[in-house]
Amino acid sequence: MRRVGQLAITTGLFLLAGSIGWNAGLRAAEPSNSAASHLPRADFHSQTVLKSIAFGSCSKQDKPQPIWEAIVAKQPDLFIYMGDNIYGDTDDMNVLREKWNLQKNLPGYDQLRKTCPVIATWDDHDYGRNDAGAEYPFKRESQQLFLDFLDEPADSPRRTREGVYASYLYGPAGRQVHVILLDTRFFRSPLKSMRNTSPPAEGITGPYVNDPHPAGEMLGAEQWTWLEGQLRIPAALKVIVSSIQLIPDEHGWEKWANLLPQREKFLQLLEQTQAEGVIVLSGDRHASEFSRLPRESQYDLWDVTCSSLNQARAYQNELNRFRVGLMYSEVNFGMLLLDWEQSDPELTMQICGETGRPMLQVRIPLSDLKIGAQRKE
DSSP states (O other), rough: OOOOOOOOESSSOOOTTSSSOOTTTOOOOOOSSSGGSSSSSSSEEEOOSSEEEEOOOOOTTTOOOOHHHHHTTOOOOOEESSSSSSSOOOOOHHHHHHHHHHHOOOOOHHHHHHOOOOOOOOOHHTTSSSTTTTTTTTTHHHHHHHHHHOOOEEEEEEEESOOOOOOEEEETSSSSSEEEEOOSSSOOOOOOBBOOOOOOTTTTTSSSSOOOOTTTTSSSSSHHHHHHHHTTTTTTTTEEEEEEEESOOOOEEEEEEGGGHHHHHHHHHHHHHHSSEEEEEEOSSSEEEEEEHHHTTSOOOOEEEOSSSOOSSSSOOOOTTTEEEEEEEESOOOOOOOOOTSSOEEEEEEETTTTEEEEEEEEEGGGGGGGGGGOOO
16 A cells, blocks of 8 residues: 555644545644744645646446546545536435445445545535535535545534635645645525527537626635635645636536636636646536636646546537647546656646546646746747
């Protein structure tokens, strides 16, 4: 078994979410009276240097999931579950609990949990209803079942805060990876629907329009404040996990652009905090792609969409003016590979097929994620 180093939590001892047997050597973060103690802090800390991170989304618990074998074979240092981790779709918490248990006990996923830590956020189907937001009446009950699935301890801050957002800081200075898990469900306003008459062949699909009304909400006030603090924490790489796509804005499915002012608020917050090293991971779409957003006076922002772990999609023609390369719609998972040994550390972002073979890949130096980096055409 490959061991991961110590993990600390700002309050109390913590067993790494979703893992088994990783509690040896854990310690609570020690309080400090120094000025630095008043700076924002990540929720969980580990000195482990991450060199490989696997990630994925959208796993239907009652269908075969052979892809876990390929993920385990990659020997990742961490796995990030990005939402639709099951398809609950119920108001009955007993049914939801049974579906979580079914997924948790699948041999392939169980093997992954025994070999590397798992951290996660949720999307609509594991939250409780298709496309649901703040209006879902059982969101607090569902939150506890989600955290039970991850073996989240009773004293974890995720047990008491509203929403499942959380942050994890790995590695020593110079090699720190900061994973920020967002909750795009608990606080989200209803979306504006449309009657879409375009055939899929035209690449315009989905039931929602981009709403410019300023009253819409994606993260909620407390999560926005928390996110601002997290963005001010220095790290070589910041991996922001959003269950829905941030950058694409043309399709009619769920995405940040459904609430246009909220998408703009996110981008402005990146600029305001001068956060460097940021990339976004997203799921939801039952297809994978790389999207790159050029930003004036900032570095280009990447959104790596990775979906689905066991549900291929029939159509591939979908508009995305920010897409780099092709869309991949067979079952897949993602990998982030970090080469810290180079003078300018390199990040490789991959979408891998069911056998583990990379199907899409982008490779960039981390210096490309710094303010003032030369824009790539």
